[in-house]
Amino acid sequence: MTTFLEEHRRTHMCGELDESNIGEEVTLMGWVSKRRDLGRMIFIDLRDRTGITQLRFDPYGDDEDTDLEERAGELRPEWCIGIVGQVVSRGANINPDMATGAIEVVPTKLEVFSRAETPPFVIRDETDAKEELRLEHRYLDLRRKPLQQALLTRSKVNALTRNYLLDTGFAEFETPVLNRSTPEGARDYLVPSRIHPSKFYALPQSPQIFKQLLMISGFDRYFQIVKCFRDEDLRADRQPEFTQIDMEMSFVTPEDVIEICEGLIATIFEGVHGIDVQPPFERLSYDESMARFGVDNPDLRFDLEITDVSEIVAESDFRVFSGTVSRGDVVRGLCIPEGNQLSRKEVDELEESVKVYGAKGLAWSEVQEEDWKGPIANFISADEKKAIEEAMGASPGDIVAFIADSTDVVCPALGNLRDVLAKRFDLIDESEYRFCWITDFPMFEEEDGQLHSMHHPFTSPRPEDVELLDESPLEARAQAYDLVLNGHEIGGGSIRIHRQDVQARIFELLGLSEGEARDKFGFLLDALQYGTPPHGGIAFGMDRLVMILTGADSIRQVIAFPKTTQASDLMAKAPSRIDEEQLRELSLRLDVDEDAVEE
RNA sequence: GGGGUAGUAGUUCAGAUUGGUUAGAACGCCGGCCUGUCACGCCGGAGGCCGCGGGUUCGAGUCCCGUCUACCCCGCCA
Numbered sequence: 001m002t003t004f005l006e007e008h009r010r011t012h013m014c015g016e017l018d019e020s021n022i023g024e025e026v027t028l029m030g031w032v033s034k035r036r037d038l039g040r041m042i043f044i045d046l047r048d049r050t051g052i053t054q055l056r057f058d059p060y061g062d063d064e065d066t067d068l069e070e071r072a073g074e075l076r077p078e079w080c081i082g083i084v085g086q087v088v089s090r091g092a093n094i095n096p097d098m099a100t101g102a103i104e105v106v107p108t109k110l111e112v113f114s115r116a117e118t119p120p121f122v123i124r125d126e127t128d129a130k131e132e133l134r135l136e137h138r139y140l141d142l143r144r145k146p147l148q149q150a151l152l153t154r155s156k157v158n159a160l161t162r163n164y165l166l167d168t169g170f171a172e173f174e175t176p177v178l179n180r181s182t183p184e185g186a187r188d189y190l191v192p193s194r195i196h197p198s199k200f201y202a203l204p205q206s207p208q209i210f211k212q213l214l215m216i217s218g219f220d221r222y223f224q225i226v227k228c229f230r231d232e233d234l235r236a237d238r239q240p241e242f243t244q245i246d247m248e249m250s251f252v253t254p255e256d257v258i259e260i261c262e263g264l265i266a267t268i269f270e271g272v273h274g275i276d277v278q279p280p281f282e283r284l285s286y287d288e289s290m291a292r293f294g295v296d297n298p299d300l301r302f303d304l305e306i307t308d309v310s311e312i313v314a315e316s317d318f319r320v321f322s323g324t325v326s327r328g329d330v331v332r333g334l335c336i337p338e339g340n341q342l343s344r345k346e347v348d349e350l351e352e353s354v355k356v357y358g359a360k361g362l363a364w365s366e367v368q369e370e371d372w373k374g375p376i377a378n379f380i381s382a383d384e385k386k387a388i389e390e391a392m393g394a395s396p397g398d399i400v401a402f403i404a405d406s407t408d409v410v411c412p413a414l415g416n417l418r419d420v421l422a423k424r425f426d427l428i429d430e431s432e433y434r435f436c437w438i439t440d441f442p443m444f445e446e447e448d449g450q451l452h453s454m455h456h457p458f459t460s461p462r463p464e465d466v467e468l469l470d471e472s473p474l475e476a477r478a479q480a481y482d483l484v485l486n487g488h489e490i491g492g493g494s495i496r497i498h499r500q501d502v503q504a505r506i507f508e509l510l511g512l513s514e515g516e517a518r519d520k521f522g523f524l525l526d527a528l529q530y531g532t533p534p535h536g537g538i539a540f541g542m543d544r545l546v547m548i549l550t551g552a553d554s555i556r557q558v559i560a561f562p563k564t565t566q567a568s569d570l571m572a573k574a575p576s577r578i579d580e581e582q583l584r585e586l587s588l589r590l591d592v593d594e595d596a597v598e599e
Numbered sequence: 600g601g602g603g604u605a606g607u608a609g610u611u612c613a614g615a616u617u618g619g620u621u622a623g624a625a626c627g628c629c630g631g632c633c634u635g636u637c638a639c640g641c642c643g644g645a646g647g648c649c650g651c652g653g654g655u656u657c658g659a660g661u662c663c664c665g666u667c668u669a670c671c672c673c674g675c676c677a
Contacts, residue, residue, distance in 0.1 A: 038640090039633035054637070077627095093635050101637085118628060121610055128611055132669045185677040205677085232676040233600095356602080356673055416672095445677095456677045510677095554670090564669065 004082055004111035015051020019102050021087040026105060028053060029082045029113075031143065032075050033123070042072050043104075046083070049148050054095075054104040055083060071110055078116035078123060078143075084109040131556070135570040138561055150550045150558045153272055157546055158225060160271040161245055164264050170221040170247065175210035177203060177227075182520050184457055184510065186230035189240070197587035203229035206539060208456060209524055211248040212496055215535040216527050222248045225542065234565045236554045237488060237544055241563075245545075247493075248537030254479055254495060257536055258437060261483060261491065264540075269433065272549050281435040281483070289438050290407075294415025296441070299487030300434045302427035304418045306411075308332045309402065312387045318379035320363065324404035331404040332414060333363075335392040336421055339399025340366050346424070347399070353420050354403055357413035364401035367394045374399070419487065430551070436484050443469075443476040444509070451509050455480045458503070458524075459494040460536075466502070473509055479536070490545050493538025500528040 008027045017026065033047035044055040057072035075081065085107035095101030120137055121129035125145045134141040141147060162172070181188045181202035188202035206228050214222045224246045231240060245264075249257060262279035269277045282300070289296050292305045310330045313321035321331050336342070342350075351362040365374035372385055380388070394400050401417070403410045422428050443461050444451040451473060453459065459478045461469060468476040480494035497503045503525060507517040518525065543555040556562035563569055583589065 034637075036636045036639050037633085038636060041634045041636080043636050043639085045637075052637095056635085058634080090635085093637090095637055098637075118609070122627060130606090130611085130669075132606095133610080135669090186675085208677095230676060233674085235676085236671070238676070358673085412673095453677045459677085565671085566668085568668095570669090 004109075004113075008082065008084055008109075010082075013050040014046050014048040014053040015099055017053055017087055017100050017103055017105070019089065022089050022103060024087050025084065025108075026087055027082065027084045028105065030080070032077050032079045032081060034077065035075055037073065042069075042075075044072070044075055046081070046105075047143075049152070051099050053100050054090075054098075055085065056088075056104045056106050058106060068107070068110055071112070072107075075112075076116065076118075078119055078140075080113040080116070082111040082113060083107040132564075132570065135556075135562070135564065138571045142560065147557065150546065150552060151560055153550050154542070154546045154558055156272055157268055157542065157549065160268050161223075161225065161264065164267045165221075165223045165247070168221070168260060168263070170223045171219060173211075173214055173219070173222050173224055175204070175207040175224065175226070179204050180520075182209075183512070183516075184453060186232050189229045189231050192586040192588055194585050205230050206244060207246055208458060209521075211246060211537060212458065212524070212535065213527055215248055215250045216530065216532050218250075218533075220250045222246075222537075234563070234567060237547065239543065239555055239559060239563055240567050242555070243542035245491075245540040245542055246537070247539065248535060250533040250535045252495070252534070252536050254439070254481055254536065257493060257495075257538055258481060261538055261540075265435070265483070268545070268549075275433065277433055277435065279435075281437055283437045283439055285440040286438055286442065286477075287440070290411050293418065294411040294413070296438050296482065297484045297487055297489045298415075298436070299419065299422070299428070300436055300484075301429060301432050301486060302418075302422045304334055304336075304421055304427070306332050306334060306414050306418075307392045309388050309391060312384055312391065313380075316380065316384055318376065320379075321402070321404055329404065329406045330410055331402055332410050333392070333400055333402035334414060334417060334421070335394045336399040336401060337425075338397050339401075340397045342399065342424075350401065350417060350420065354413040354417055357416060358409045359403045359405055359413045362401050362403060362417075364399055367396055367398045367400060369396045372400075376402075432486075433548075434486055438482040438484055439480070440477045441480040441482075442474065443478045444473055446474060450511055453506075453510060454478065455492065455494050457506055457510055458496045460497045460502070469505060469509065481538070483538075483540070485545075485548055488544050488548060489541070490548070491538050491540035493536065495534070495536035498528065498532040498534050500525055500532075503528055 010029050011027045012021070014028055014030050028046055028048075030046040030048040032044055033052055034045040036043040040059055042057040044057065045052045046055050057069055059069050083105065085105040087103050087105055090102060090104050119140050121127060121133055121140070123140060123143050127134070127141075127144060142151070166172070178191060178201040181190065181200060186205050188205065191201040191203065193199045193201060204226075207224060207226055211222050211224070226244055226246050227241055228244050229241050232238070234240065247260070249260070258280075262281060266277050266279055269275045284298070286296055289298055291308065292298070294306055308330060309332065310325045313331050314325040316322045324331055347362075347364060354362050363376045365372040365377045365380070367389060371377065372380065388394070388400060392400055403413050405413075440462070441454050443454060443459065443465070445454050446452075455478055459480050461476045462479050465476040478494060480492070482489050483491040497506065504514070504517065507521065508514070512520070543558055546558040547553075547555045550558060552558055561569065561571065568574065
C-alpha cells in the first residue's frame with residue numbers, strides 16, 4: 001500500500017495560488033484554519049506558513065473519493081491534512097481581502113495526516129489569550145502568523161549578517177560554551193563538573209576573551225552568531241539566554257569598526273524592509289547624551305531635551321533648589337509643551353513616575369502670560385522665572401517640571417519622564433528608525449569606593465587618557481561605543497587593550513590583586529605578551545534588533561522558545577529538580593529548606 | 600530584594616463599591632438545519648474547586664491575612 005505522500009508531492013504553498021493557476025491540478029498540505037459548513041457545501045481555509053487557500057468541498061464536483069463529502073464534514077480546526085484538487089475561479093464570489101481570494105481549490109482527494117484536539121486557545125492572527133497560556137503551548141502559538149513572520153525575519157537577519165560579514169572578509173568561529181567562571185560583570189550560569197568534583201564551568205556571558213585570543217592568533221576578522229547567558233533578572237528586552245552578533249577585528253580604530261557596523265545595519269534594514277537607513281549615523285558623547293536625554297540610550301525620535309537650571313536657582317529663596325545646588329547636586333528639568341492639557345491627576349502620575357527612580361518629587365509649574373501657576377510658582381522669583389523660561393524655551397501654556405537631586409537620580413528619572421511624555425503626547429513616529437552612536441564612555445564607575453568597569457575590563461582607554469588612570473581614573477574615557485536605535489541599546493563594543501602592562505594596571509584598579517588577576521585571567525595576560533595586534537570589536541543584540549525590526553514590544557515575541565520573567569520555560573517546565581543519582585554523580589548536596597521548594 | 604497590575608466556563612471578560620435565590624455574556628466546543636461562505640447564518644446543548652491556603656461571618660467570587668503564577672517597572676544586567 002502506498003501512502004498519500006508517496007503518491008503526491010506538494011506542488012504549491014497555500015499562500016501562492018492566484019488566477020494564473022486556474023485549471024491546474026495542485027497538491028497542498030497544511031492545517032485546517034477555519035471551516036464554514038453550509039450543509040451541502042463546505043468551505044475549509046487551509047493554512048501553512050505562507051498563507052491561506054480556500055478549499056470548496058462540493059457534492060457536484062468530480063469525486064474520486066465517494067466518501068469525500070462525508071469526510072470533509074468531519075474536518076476540524078488544526079487538523080493536519082493534504083489535498084489534491086483543481087484550482088478554480090471563485091467567479092462572482094471573489095474575496096478582495098485575501099491574497100488568494102480570486103481562486104479556490106476543489107479537492108478530489110483528502111488525506112487526514114492527523115486529527116487535533118480542540119486547541120486551548122483559538123489560533124488566529126490577533127489573539128487575546130494570555131501569554132502564560134500561549135507560552136505553555138508555544139508550538140501552537142507559533143502557528144500564528146505574527147510569530148511565524150517574526151521568526152522568519154529573524155532567520156533573514158541571520159542570513160544577511162552572515163553574507164555581509166563573509167563578503168567583508170570575516171570568518172565565522174565557534175567558541176566554548178563550557179567556560180571558566182570569571183569575576184566582574186553579570187552573575188554566571190554554572191555547570192557542575194562530574195569529572196572534577198567541586199569544580200564548575202560557567203556558560204559564557206559573551207565570548208569576549210576567546211575572540212581576543214583569535215585576534216592574537218592572527219585571524220584578523222572574526223564573527224559569530226552566538227548564545228550568551230547572564231543570570232540576572234529579566235525585562236521585556238532581557239532574557240537569561242540571548243543571541244549576539246559578535247565581531248572582532250585587528251588593526252582598527254573605532255572609526256573602522258563603526259563603518260563596518262553601519263554597513264551591516266544598512267544591509268539588514270535594506271534586506272528586511274527595503275529601507276535605506278542612510279549611514280553614517282549621528283554621534284553623541286556619553287556626557288552629552290546624559291546631559292540632554294538623561295540616559296545613554298536616548299530615543300531621538302522626539303525632542304523634549306533636559307535643561308540644567310542649577311546655576312539659575314543656586315541662590316534661590318526656594319531652599320529645595322538652592323540647597324540642592326549648594327550640596328553639589330543639580331536641578332534639571334523638562335519643558336512640557338502645552339503641558340496645561342494635562343489634568344492634575346496626570347501630573348500626579350508624572351510625579352509618581354519619577355519617584356520610582358528615587359526622586360523625592362517633581363517640582364512643577366504652568367507658565368502663563370503674566371506669571372506661573374502651580375506648586376512652585378510662589379517660591380521662584382520673577383527674575384529666576386524669566387531666566388528659566390529663556391533657558392528652557394518655555395512659553396505660555398507649557399509646564400516646566402524639575403527634579404532636584406544627585407545626577408544619579410535626576411538623569412534616569414528625567415530620562416524616563418521623556419519617554420512617558422512622548423507616549424502621552426504621541427510624539428513618536430513608529431515608522432521611524434533613529435540610530436545614534438554613543439561614544440566616550442567613562443572607563444569606570446564607582447560604587448562604595450570601588451571602581452568597576454563601565455564596559456568590561458578589556459576596554460582600552462583613549463590614548464590621551466592613559467595617564468589619567470593613575471591620578472583620576474574616574475575621568476578617564478574609554479574607546480567604547482554603543483549603537484542605540486529608538487531608545488534601545490542594540491550593540492556595544494570597544495577597542496581592547498593590547499598591552500599586557502596596561503591590562504594588568506586595569507585589573508589592579510578594579511581591585512584584583514596580582515595573584516587574582518593571574519588566577520582568573522592568566523592565560524589572557526600570557527597571550528598578550530606574544531605580539532598582540534591592536535584590535536577591537538562589537539556585539540549586537542540579535543533579539544533586540546529583530547524586536548525593533550518586527551515592531552514587537554518584547555523579545556519573547558522574536559525568540560522561538562522564550563523564558564518567563566522568572567526565567568522559567570512554561571512548556572518544557574524548566575528548570576526542574578533532578579534525581580538524587582544525578583546529584584551524587586556531581587558530588588553535590590542540596591542545602592535548601594524542603595518546605596520552601598515547590599515541586 | 601522592592602513596587603504595580605492581573606488571576607471567575609476551553610478562551611476573553613462582567614459580577615466585587617453595598618457579603619444573601621440557580622455566578623452571566625461573547626467567542627470556542629458538541630448536536631441539528633442550511634449550496635457561495637469567507638467573523639457564514641439559524642435552532643438547541645454541554646461546560647465553573649470564582650488561582651491556592653487560612654480567617655471573619657448564620658452566610659464569602661465579594662471583606663481580611665498569607666501564598667503561588669504571569670506581565671510591567673526599580674535594584675541588578677561589565
